[in-house]
Amino acid sequence: MSTSAVSASGLYRNFGDLVAVDNVSLDIEQGTIFGFVGPNGSGKSTTIRMLCGLLTPSAGTATVLGHSLPKEAEHLRRRVGYMTQAFSLYRDLSVEENLDFVGQIYSMPRNKRKDRRDHWMGRLDLERYRHHLAGRLSGGQRQWLALAACLLHRPEVLILDEPTSQVDPKTRRDFWRILFELADDGVTILVSTHFMDEAERCHRLGILDHGRLVTEGRPQALMQDLPVDVFRVSGPGLRDIEALLLQNTAVRSVVQIGDALRVLTDQGTDPSTIATLADKGTHVERVDANLEDVFVVATADEVTA
């Protein structure tokens, strides 16, 4: 029943000596949202570009809607929408002119073009800026415009490279509401992000590190199955406690969050080990792993390996 709209197998890409994407395989089910997270330079954009037919894989295969890339990329132009990481519409054209241009490029008949343009301008709150030059819009408004432009031709697959990087939290929620509506309509979405709250919303999530897909799965499952224990340590002298904790080989990572430390340890570590490390007056509490913990563990392994 489940059909994969996007799939990649053994995808590999190097730029000279630099391996940007290393043996990435994934399957994205039709009508679901797949999230890509990973540190800067981990290969998210490069993978996305290969899935858009913009870059030729050095090895491996990619298939989108049954067409193999990059050979059959032209067949997919009308069925895939791609929102680039950097704003790629024309800054010296107005919102309306940009959308009209994109509509014309997709050979939409005049009426349809105007309908869809006005629909998305209304839906994405761009109506007020209709005649503003794209270059004068705020970062967030520009992202809305870019989204509108890649939705105009009703793509079946939507590929978004960090669409919300300049968007405030409230607007990001609106953004995601739209993504879910699209997914409900059967649109398959691949989205990269640096925000953990967004990552958590995805149906499935892939974590890239140094070009490798180090973790992949449902966000809930990834958090539950994370092979670490998480402790919240609070009390006086956090700085000293941190130094002590880091000497323990069982401790994977320590990070301060407000007036407490969040400590990741190897699974099965006795909480008393943590407690005894610290002075009296320190409060140790076991907490659930969150997605940031998943991210830290997945990307840290890679560095030490």
Add this chain to the structure above:
Amino acid sequence: MIRSLARIWAIMRKELRQLARDRLTFGMVVGIPALQLLMFGYAINMDVRDLSAGVVDHARTSISRQIVADIDHSQVVNIIAQYSSVAQLERAIGSDLIDVGIVVPGDLEVRLADRSRPAIQLLLDDSDPVIGNSANALTAYSVGPDDAAPVIQSMGLYNPERKSAINIVPGLIGVILTLTMVLFTAVAVVRERERGNLEMLITTPVQSWELMVGKVIPYIGIGLIQTTLVLALGMWLFDMPIRGSLLDVYLTALAFIGASLTLGLVISTAAENQFQAMQMTIFILLPSILLSGFMFPFAGMPRLAQWIAELLPMTHFVRLIRGIVVRGSPLADGIHELYALLAFSAVMLTIAALRFKKSLD
């Protein structure tokens, strides 16, 4: 096909809109031709009067004295000395005693009767273009009311190609078109890549050739506007006549615009940024100015330079346009030059289309 045309149309309109909003480029469309024309035009056409002159009169007849007196009265030159030999005259010019030498040959009457060649020679230090061109004004002098044959022939001692507006302006169209057409197209494409627009365009159904054609067509119009501007200014400011047909002039310009635009496209596929595009344009522009016959006579150049020149569209354009504007020859006379321009465009377009791929690799 209809879809292709619609996409090309969309790209053209977008390009024109951007152009209209880009004050710098827009200013260059009009500014470059006007500025260049004024610079080149006035540098070679400054009307300096009272140049000092020396005379060698081998004829010593009443007619010869009359002509010399007429020249003196022209106020272009001021005769300050008489010499007995051409050698003395040349020495005087060389040591800057006089600017212009007038040589009246012994057989003046015979020569005046023979309309096919001028009777009197001017020797001048026309390494200084101001002198050269002012003295050239004398060559307009004629004897008799309806006598069209030139009486005076000017012989530059150092710069035998006598420049005048009629020689400069047609060639100048070539210089201006090379600069603006090559640069504009190259930059227009490179800018899309630099600003990331290309990454978006590649993922749309637009084909590379549609993109190229759509981007180039507006510049054809601009090239024709510039041609008109230079011709009009040349006629208005420098009284440049157009002896051939205006249609031929525009057909020639069109072929040259095509060659320049396609060359710009090739540059755009090689240049990584706007600065590189500009450097490459200048790399083409310099030989176009120096080797094409625009500045220096083609015949006097070394063989290697001539070979290089044959590869430049400017060389063919200069020959063709001078033929039409200066000599009034029909386009058919220089048809092989036109073919050369068309062939150049076809080759460049092929190279550009082969190099321009819908990918970021």
